[in-house]
Amino acid sequence: MLDYSNSEVVLETRDLTKHYGGVHALEGANFKIHKGEHVAIMGDNGAGKSTFVRQITAVEQRTRGDVILGGQSVHFGSPIEAREAGIETVFQNLALADDLDVPSNLFLGREKIKFNLGPFSILDNKAMREATMAGLVKTGVKIPNILNPIRNMSGGQRQCVAIARTAAFHSKLTIMDEPTAALGVQETAQVENIIRTLKEQGEPLILISHNMRQVFDLMDRIVVFRRGRICANLHVSDTDPQDVVAYITGAKTGEEFPEAR
Amino acid sequence: MSQSHGIGGLVFDEKKKARAPEWNVFFALILIVVVFEALGAMLQGQSFLFDSADRFDTIFNEQRLKIIILQVAIIGIIALGSTQVIILGGIDLSPGSVVGVTAMITMSFAQVAEVNGLANPKAVFGPAWMDLPVIVPLLVGLVCGIVAGVINGLLIAYTRIPPFIATLGMMVTARGAAKWWSKGQPISFPTDSYAAIGQGMNPVIIFAVLAILFHLILKYTVYGKHTYAIGSNELASRMSGIQVSRHKVLVYTIASVLAAIAAIVLSSKNLTAQAGMGMMYELDAIAMTVIGGVSLSGGRGSILGTVLGSLIFGVIISGFTFLKLDAYYQEMVKGVIIVGAVVLDQYRQQRAAARM
Numbered sequence: 179m180l181d182y183s184n185s186e187v188v189l190e191t192r193d194l195t196k197h198y199g200g201v202h203a204l205e206g207a208n209f210k211i212h213k214g215e216h217v218a219i220m221g222d223n224g225a226g227k228s229t230f231v232r233q234i235t236a237v238e239q240r241t242r243g244d245v246i247l248g249g250q251s252v253h254f255g256s257p258i259e260a261r262e263a264g265i266e267t268v269f270q271n272l273a274l275a276d277d278l279d280v281p282s283n284l285f286l287g288r289e290k291i292k293f294n295l296g297p298f299s300i301l302d303n304k305a306m307r308e309a310t311m312a313g314l315v316k317t318g319v320k321i322p323n324i325l326n327p328i329r330n331m332s333g334g335q336r337q338c339v340a341i342a343r344t345a346a347f348h349s350k351l352t353i354m355d356e357p358t359a360a361l362g363v364q365e366t367a368q369v370e371n372i373i374r375t376l377k378e379q380g381e382p383l384i385l386i387s388h389n390m391r392q393v394f395d396l397m398d399r400i401v402v403f404r405r406g407r408i409c410a411n412l413h414v415s416d417t418d419p420q421d422v423v424a425y426i427t428g429a430k431t432g433e434e435f436p437e438a439r
Numbered sequence: 440m441s442q443s444h445g446i447g448g449l450v451f452d453e454k455k456k457a458r459a460p461e462w463n464v465f466f467a468l469i470l471i472v473v474v475f476e477a478l479g480a481m482l483q484g485q486s487f488l489f490d491s492a493d494r495f496d497t498i499f500n501e502q503r504l505k506i507i508i509l510q511v512a513i514i515g516i517i518a519l520g521s522t523q524v525i526i527l528g529g530i531d532l533s534p535g536s537v538v539g540v541t542a543m544i545t546m547s548f549a550q551v552a553e554v555n556g557l558a559n560p561k562a563v564f565g566p567a568w569m570d571l572p573v574i575v576p577l578l579v580g581l582v583c584g585i586v587a588g589v590i591n592g593l594l595i596a597y598t599r600i601p602p603f604i605a606t607l608g609m610m611v612t613a614r615g616a617a618k619w620w621s622k623g624q625p626i627s628f629p630t631d632s633y634a635a636i637g638q639g640m641n642p643v644i645i646f647a648v649l650a651i652l653f654h655l656i657l658k659y660t661v662y663g664k665h666t667y668a669i670g671s672n673e674l675a676s677r678m679s680g681i682q683v684s685r686h687k688v689l690v691y692t693i694a695s696v697l698a699a700i701a702a703i704v705l706s707s708k709n710l711t712a713q714a715g716m717g718m719m720y721e722l723d724a725i726a727m728t729v730i731g732g733v734s735l736s737g738g739r740g741s742i743l744g745t746v747l748g749s750l751i752f753g754v755i756i757s758g759f760t761f762l763k764l765d766a767y768y769q770e771m772v773k774g775v776i777i778v779g780a781v782v783l784d785q786y787r788q789q790r791a792a793a794r795m
Contacts, residue, residue: 237678258680273678275671277738278664286668287679289661297689299661 334365520694528737538717584699592688637708670737
């Protein structure tokens with residue numbers, strides 16, 4: 179079992195908190211992920227997993243607390259800024275435009291241009307095509323023709339396109355929010371292979387998943403959320419699925435998290 | 440040329456690219472021409488598009504071709520805008536009324552001071568506003584289009600009311616403004632330079648130039664890419680960092696500016712402007728767009744398709760005249776064709792979904 183606690187911290191949150199009016203969706207989350215580490219975030223529905231991710235990726239603005247990326251405290255105004263800083267997110271509902279081809283989807287919102295004419299800037303289609311090929315090779319995704327609209331591709335291929343964005347843009351951190359929730363067995367395997375590839379390449383990853391087998395197969399560490407608080411931080415080698423379920427349901431709480439009791 | 444990628448590398452094959460849907464529209468156009476040729480041969484004993492009588496030294500009946508293109512050119516200009524709005528996932532019901540109000544206002548700035556030695560009987564403004572250089576009415580016209588389009592765009596992008604309602608409001612309001620402008624009176628007697636804009640085949644040339652321009656813009660610029668992306672998946676576009684609201688305002692503005700250009704060409708061609716000008720043009724424009732394969736659910740279609748759609752439109756109208764059928768039939772058949780095109784689009788979508 180590899181121990182990452184001595185390697186460089188990629189992302190850290192301190193006292194990260196989000197209140198929606200009187201609802202405390204996230205309360206004092208202290209979290210770290212190290213270089214090369216793959217961390218799973220688990221918890222019941224409404225436990226604060228997605229809220230946690232939304233604060234990091236600036237889809238919402240946090241109530242309080244710090245997000246520290248590569249040693250620097252950051253305040254992103256929008257998901258785009260977070261992405262430009264190197265946090266790549268694969269959303270639960272695929273953020274893909276069905277009628278566009280693969281390169282257009284990979285570069286959606288950050289198209290390569292030949293020369294700048296404001297909104298009428300000329301696209302550099304060739305460069306985007308080549309970068310797409312390179313990104314797909316890196317993730318091991320196979321797609322017959324990248325210039326077809328993705329409407330006609332399988333769910334797995336589409337998910338792979340979404341994930342290939344990560345590889346194409348050399349991100350510092352990848353976050354996946356239940357990437358296999360809507361996929362079949364074979365397609366799930368395909369996505370899991372990509373996650374392994376990212377692992378081999380030393381790319382850090384946060385995975386939100388309900389799939390216990392997947393988490394134990396692929397991840398190094400499990401962070402459990404319950405009622406808006408982190409209630410456990412477990413190394414995969416020190417725990418087992420029953421144990422994790424106990425933390426998720428509230429039967430157990432990690433010793434270092436007294437306030438989550 | 441083939442290139443492999445991925446582990447175990449499947450082949451990247453240019454031939455695997457799906458056939459462009461514009462081909463279907465093109466085949467439909469050919470089919471309709473063939474039907475009219477056959478009906479012509481049976482009922483009239485003459486050819487529809489070909490120069491069978493050999494009156495001229497040409498293969499085609501050039502006069503009929505010219506009429507076909509000329510009668511769709513002005514609405515075609517509007518359809519270029521409708522195409523972009525519909526690809527964006529919206530709808531614009533206002534261009535017909537924008538044509539009306541723009542024609543009225545523009546024509547007021549394009550009038551001559553004297554007609555046959557007498558003061559212009561239709562003068563809107565005082566003598567200081569007569570005989571202005573042609574650039575003045577042109578700029579006034581464009582400003583009308585921009586104002587209408589920006590209002591449409593802002594309403595749709597920032598109040599989140601459906602485009603159907605926002606542009607319906609503009610349709611009624613702009614028509615009212617067109618009537619108010621001269622208390623319902625027509626405005627006539629433009630300067631020679633203004634009158635020259637819409638004469639002869641100029642409307643066709645203007646339509647062709649604008650069609651090529653917007654074809655290139657939709658295909659090769661960020662503007663085009665974002666228009667398709669928003670129409671395809673607005674939420675994904677927003678999450679990907681596209682400034683969706685700003686882009687919507689831009690697209691609706693361009694659509695209204697195209698309507699304003701149509702107004703300039705039309706009023707110049709007719710040498711007059713009336714408050715009722717452009718009535719129902721928006722529906723014909725949407726019809727051309729839909730016949731041209733642009734999907735009403737957004738994200739799919741092209742300028743090329745719309746140009747072919749406008750030709751189908753023109754061929755059908757000409758064909759009915761050629762067969763000496765009543766004009767009433769034209770409208771009834773138009774309605775059937777519009778619904779038919781949408782049904783076909785739905786069917787194509789279902790088939791595509793079933794294949795997945």
